[in-house]
Amino acid sequence: MPLIVKDYKWRQSNTFVIIQIPLHGVSSSKVDVFTSPNYIKASFERYFFEAVLLHPITVSESKCTKTSTEVIFELAKCEEKEWEELEVNLPKKEKLELKLKLIEEEHLRFQEECQKKFERKAELKRVAVREQIGIDTQHRNKIEKIKNEEKTNALGDFQEWHRKVEPKIIELNSDDENDFLIKENSSVKKSDKNEFAKINKIITPTCSVNRRNKIKSTVPMPLPRKSATIRVEFTARSFPTPSRESQLAEEEEWLRKQAEVRRSIGFMSEDLRPEEKNPQYLNSKGQEFLKAGNYLGAISAFSFGIKLCNEYPDLYIGRSEAHFKKENFYKCAQDCSTALDLLRPAVQSNLHQRVTCISRRGMALQKLGYLRESINELEVAFKLNPSDTEIKNILMEYKDQFEKNEQKEKQ
Structure with a gap:
């Protein structure tokens, strides 16, 4: 609680009111001052001073000075008269x-x-x-x-x-079609006749003469352009960047390391024989990796199978299990959704696969923090297969967790 400063001093003249507030050892740099026409305040550390003034002041003509020992307010009065008190005399409220x-x-x-x-x-x-x-x-x-x-x-x-x-008009003046004269412009000087002679030699071969008609220039029209097709072929690349912006040595080193990692986990698509490159073989290969706990190898096998056939739901279901084991919950939920889209129409023969996808997606959502949505997914899966005790136990566990969270939020 702040200490109210009461040992201040004040005096007045006809035009100013001067208030001196001691700092009690506090540095002047820590003083916070507020000034208005009817209220002033000064606070520094645990000390506090305020005054609701008896009469209004002119803020623009007033000033506050901070020294090492005190704060001095020089307040300009709006009216030149004596103040009976510094503050108004009112009840506290x-x-x-x-x-x-x-x-x-x-x-x-x-x-x-x-x-x-x-x-x-x-x-x-x-x-x-x-x-x-x-x-x-x-x-x-x-x-x-x-x-x-x-x-x-x-x-x-x-x-x-x-x-x-410039000649006036080129016309015929004789019966000979090849003999014509150029009427000279009256404004042309005699010294320019040689220029007319040159012009006559240039235009004569390219003109056709009709009697008593003007000469018409015959200019051959160019032939239309021929159309053609330009084919552009791009070099196949493993990286999205163009070759002019890439670093070939670094790219080859990266591809080599990736190949070594894939080979170390037990799967390399380049090592497969042609008859082994089919979705069913890759699905069985991925299931073997799952049983052995080699989840990275399983993801690689299922992913390569999806590249060969992207409409085989068993590959997405297997890869979702591998992603769940590797705690890639977002990718697990994506693969479950894709498999459910492929398992249409919903019939009795694919019921088990649909229940697996829905329940696994619900567990992945719970891991991602979406507990309410997870409970909804598991309730749908349990309705499809009420005899599955594992789904029932997980659903009850999630509901208990949801109730506890709500109770904590209410508290």
Whole structure:
């Protein structure tokens, strides 16, 4: 419980109230100060000082000074008059309610001030963005104008020359179809006649002349493009990364180690004869590994069988048992769900397999922490086969555990 500081001193003038609070040996860096128009507070370690002021003060003109021995409040009065007391004279309960109200008002005022600062800052940011956009637009327009002027200056001489040397219209003026003249533009100088002669030599072989008609240029049309198909073949790889991003030596070392591990657990698909690479043989091989306690070898045998035939439910059931023994409960539940999807329609001949999958999935869910779902699974399995005492015992055990957990939560 904090110690209330009562040995403080205060004095006043017409405009200020000065309060001196001793620190009692506490460092000034540990002092926490709160100031509002009608309430001030100072707390440091186990000491506490507060005052609900008799009259309001101007917070913006007030200040607090921390020295090595005391905290000094210099509070600016809103009105220039003498205070009879420092604090209001109210009962303890009313004083507490007033204090809480003043603190809440100050917090609301502070939040509103922060919101106004944020909005003002956001508005300034928007104005700055608009100004920057305007500056960038002016800069781009200036660059575009310079580019257009340079382009006009560069092409001006060429266009002027082109207007001077361009012939008017090529027409016939005689009965001879191969003899035609070019009417010169009146604006062309005599010195440009040689240019017209050159143009005449160029266009004459590629023009067909019709009497009293304009010459039409005959340009051969290109043939359509031929279609073709491009075939792309990729090199087979054991890793998903492309060869340009891989490290061949490290990959070969990894594959070699994996092969050694598979061979050490008693199963290697490369060691099987062609007649042994069938799902039934691999299922029996996996069952042998299960009986011998070689669960990794069983998982490898069942997995290779699934690669050859992914619709054989016995392989998924066997692999789920191996995963359960290896405490891979999530993979066990997945294999049980896949096997149940394959065991359709639900008939009497696959009842035992369905009960095995449902009960094993329920036990895997219990290991994963889903006790309620586990109980639901085991209840379904027990309804399918009420004579199975093992499922009944496990179900009762899980229900007792669930009830104990609920009792603990209620406590």
